[in-house]
Amino acid sequence: MTNKLLLLPGDGIGPEVMTEVERVLDRLMSRHGLKLDVETALFGGASLDEEGVPITDAVVATAKSAQAVLMGAVGGPKWASVARDLRPEMGLLRLRKEMDVYANLRPALCFAALADASGLKRHLVEGLDIVFVRELTGGVYFGTPRGIETLADGSKRGFDNQVYTSAEIRRVARVAFELARKRSNKVTSLEKSNVMESGLLWRQEVTALHASDYSDVQLEHMYADNAAMQLVRAPQQFDVLLTDNLFGDVLSDLAAACTGSIGLLPSAALGDAGKPGLYEPIHGSAPDIAGKGLANPVAAILSLEMALRWSLGEVGLADQLYRAVEAALNNGARTADLGGSLSSTDMGTAILAAL
Structure with a gap:
């Protein structure tokens, strides 16, 4: 039986870091034997713009039927004046509540x-x-x-x-x-x-x-x-x-x-055994750098590592991915937040090379 992973890129830098996650997923599935059914859905402000709500009932249902959900980020000044119950962050709170992921692991x-x-x-x-x-x-x-x-x-x-x-x-x-x-x-x-x-x-x-x-x-x-x-x-x-x-x-x-x-830094939100987990980088949507290719994708990639470890039963691949991130950093790969000059894509490429 193939596991299902739901990707929710969200807002701001969320889609940019999620692109690098998808590159890693492609590599793990094409060369490392990972078998995974991957779906992508609107979430947060992107969903509000398209669907009128920060998360739809259908997306919540898909999340609850998956083994793991991996999100990018939500929110931004574009939606600061909308009604509180429609703000992008309310979609995240609803998702956490309905998935009943009560234990948030933040290394x-x-x-x-x-x-x-x-x-x-x-x-x-x-x-x-x-x-x-x-x-x-x-x-x-x-x-x-x-x-x-x-x-x-x-x-x-x-x-x-x-x-x-x-x-x-x-x-x-x-x-x-x-x-x-x-x-x-x-x-x-x-x-x-x-x-x-x-x-x-x-x-x-x-x-x-x-x-x-x-x-x-x-x-x-x-x-x-x-x-x-x-x-x-x-x-x-x-x-x-x-x-x-x-x-x-x-x-x-x-x-x-x-x-x-x-x-x-990544995070994992877990519920009772056998229930899907929710994974996300702990950074926000960083609207000031969104669309510029400057975001550090490491937290999102390590959130995938946590999903492999805690929800998808792929501890060996999780270990490999963690070592690849560590090796890329040891080799000097740095985005701007770390004092370097690599773009989001360049950082993803460095991790793929190490993998």
Whole structure:
């Protein structure tokens, strides 16, 4: 039975980096034995322009029937004034929710060849290999009630509701503990239990699950604001960082800056075993460079590597692709974000040559 991969190029630089992913896919299928049924669909602002919604019911259904979904990026100033429920980002939130991909794996690793590209000193980042496990379908991005209301005096008040249940916390914490067992066996759980009730429940549930099922794994708790400081002071103290949706969104981008460029880092959003995964580079649509051929495709290509590893059952090919990216960087391949001059296509060609 052939696996199905759905590609959602999206907006901005999304189509440019996805083109390089497609070149890699063609090579893996033509020369490396990968058997895959690949489909492409509109998503985000591109879908809004064509279909009137940021994602159609048909595309959601296709995503849920695939083994993996790989997206480029969504959003941009072109759609900044549309109604909030029609903004490109709402298509992404809907896709995450309907696929029920509640555990977002965001690795932050520093390739040896790029240790001097980081804004931090070499000794802080050389060999860095940490991963965020971010809860992805709950928290403040999905909580209700939410809205903007007009008060009696004519002023306005905006509100969002940070909500978590025990079950939501425990299932993503389980992913973090299981992942830690395959790595350095340490989980750092981040929250603000000192000032947030949802954060207090988070700490209580993670602590209880650890005591009952994962006492062999080292667990530490840390306030999210302290974690932000620690990520730029001594990032290598961490292994697996477990976070809620909001803090994971912010802190994983901070960790990306430690590695040299946000254009290097992929992500995987996973649900229960046997369900499709959603993969995406963690960079945005970068409208300022869209269409110029300057985007770094490494994060998108490594998102494909994660899809091969986690959803498509092709661990051997995933290893080959990772080594090819590493070799290209070792050989000096650099896009502008890394201080080089290669175009998106040139970077893809360098990776293909290494592959």
